[in-house]
Amino acid sequence: MLSFEKMPGVFSYESSAVDWCEDNYKHSDNVVEYFNTMSNFVFFVVAPIMLYLMHPYARERNLAIHLVWLMMIFVGLFSVYFHMTLSFVGQMLDELSILWVLAIGYSLWFPRKHFPSFVRDRTSFSRLVLVITATSTVSSFIKPTANAYALNCFALHILYSVCMELKGCTDQRVLRLAWASFGLWVLAISCWISDRFGCSFWQKINFCYLHGIWHILIVVATAYGSTLIAYLDASVEIPHSLPDLQYWPQDSWALGLPYIVLKSHTKTRKRC
Ligand SMILES: CCCCCCCC/C=C\CCCCCCCC(=O)N[C@@H](CO)[C@H](O)/C=C/CCCCCCCCCCCCC
Ligand SMILES: [Ca+2]
Ligand SMILES: [Zn+2]
Numbered sequence: 001m002l003s004f005e006k007m008p009g010v011f012s013y014e015s016s017a018v019d020w021c022e023d024n025y026k027h028s029d030n031v032v033e034y035f036n037t038m039s040n041f042v043f044f045v046v047a048p049i050m051l052y053l054m055h056p057y058a059r060e061r062n063l064a065i066h067l068v069w070l071m072m073i074f075v076g077l078f079s080v081y082f083h084m085t086l087s088f089v090g091q092m093l094d095e096l097s098i099l100w101v102l103a104i105g106y107s108l109w110f111p112r113k114h115f116p117s118f119v120r121d122r123t124s125f126s127r128l129v130l131v132i133t134a135t136s137t138v139s140s141f142i143k144p145t146a147n148a149y150a151l152n153c154f155a156l157h158i159l160y161s162v163c164m165e166l167k168g169c170t171d172q173r174v175l176r177l178a179w180a181s182f183g184l185w186v187l188a189i190s191c192w193i194s195d196r197f198g199c200s201f202w203q204k205i206n207f208c209y210l211h212g213i214w215h216i217l218i219v220v221a222t223a224y225g226s227t228l229i230a231y232l233d234a235s236v237e238i239p240h241s242l243p244d245l246q247y248w249p250q251d252s253w254a255l256g257l258p259y260i261v262l263k264s265h266t267k268t269r270k271r272c
Contacts, residue, residue: 016091020211021199036083039212042219043076053259060241071101095147102154103133109233165232173245181224188217227258
C-alpha cells in the first residue's frame with residue numbers, strides 16, 4: 001500500500017515551497033515541524049469555548065455566526081496537516097480555510113453602512129463576498145507563495161475598519177478590548193514576520209519556535225478581535241438586547257476570553 005509519505009506530487013512531504021524556521025524532522029520522522037504542529041492545540045481549546053460563549057449572541061443575531069469558530073477548528077486541523085507534512089496540499093488547505101473564515105466574518109459583520117452603493121442588503125453583500133472568495137480560491141493556485149501575504153493584508157483592512165467604527169467611542173471596556181486585540185495582533189504578526197525573514201538569527205540562538213508562538217497568539221487575537229467586531233455589530237443590529245462585554249472564566253481576570261452578554265432577551269429574532 002502507498003503510504004502518505006511516499007505519495008507522489010502535491011501530497012508528498014515537503015512538496016510545499018514554504019518551509020518555516022523550525023528544524024525539520026527534529027523530534028519525529030513522521031512530523032516535519034513538531035512544535036509548529038503541536039502548537040495548533042490552541043485552536044481545539046479556544047474554538048469550542050468561543051462557540052459556547054458566543055451562543056446567546058449568535059441565537060439572537062444569526063446562528064450562522066457559529067460558522068466562524070466551527071471553521072476555525074478546520075483551520076487548526078489543516079494547519080496540523082500542513083506542518084506535519086509541509087505538503088503543497090497542506091499549505092493550500094491551511095491558507096484557503098483562513099480565506100473562507102475571513103469571508104464568513106466579512107459576510108456576517110461588515111457594517112452595512114459601508115456596503116458598496118450597488119449592494120441592497122446583507123444577503124446581496126454575502127453573495128458578492130461569495131463570488132470574490134470563490135474567484136480568489138481559484139486565483140490562489142497561480143502564485144501560492146503570495147497567498148499568506150495577501151491574507152495578512154486582510155488583517156490590515158480589518159484594523160482600518162475597526163478604527164473607523166471606534167471613532168468617538170468613549171466606552172472604556174470597548175477601548176480596552178480594542179487595544180488588547182491590537183496588541184495581540186502586533187505580537188502575533190511580529191512572530192510571523194520574524195520567523196519568515198529573521199530565521200538565520202533565530203537559528204543562531206537556537207530558538208526556532210516563533211511560528212508556533214504565532215499560532216497561539218493569532219488564535220487569541222482572533223478571539224479578542226472577533227468579539228470586538230461582534231460587539232460593535234450587536235450594538236447596531238440588536239441594540240434592544242442590550243449587549244455588553246464580559247470575560248471568561250472571571251470577568252475580573254485580565255487574561256480571560258471576551259464574550260458578549262445580552263442583558264435583555266427578546267423573543268423576536270432580528271435577521272439581516
Ligand atoms: C469585518 C471582518 C470580520 C473578520 C473577522 C475575523 C475573522 C478571523 C479570521 C481569520 C483567523 C486567522 C486564523 C489564523 C490561522 C493561522 C494558520 C497559519 O499559521 N497559517 C500560516 C501557515 O502555517 C500562514 O502562513 C498564515 C497566513 C496569514 C493569515 C492571516 C490571517 C489574518 C488574521 C486576522 C486576525 C484579525 C485580528 C483582529 C485584530 C483587531
Ligand atoms: Ca522547517
Ligand atoms: Zn502555521
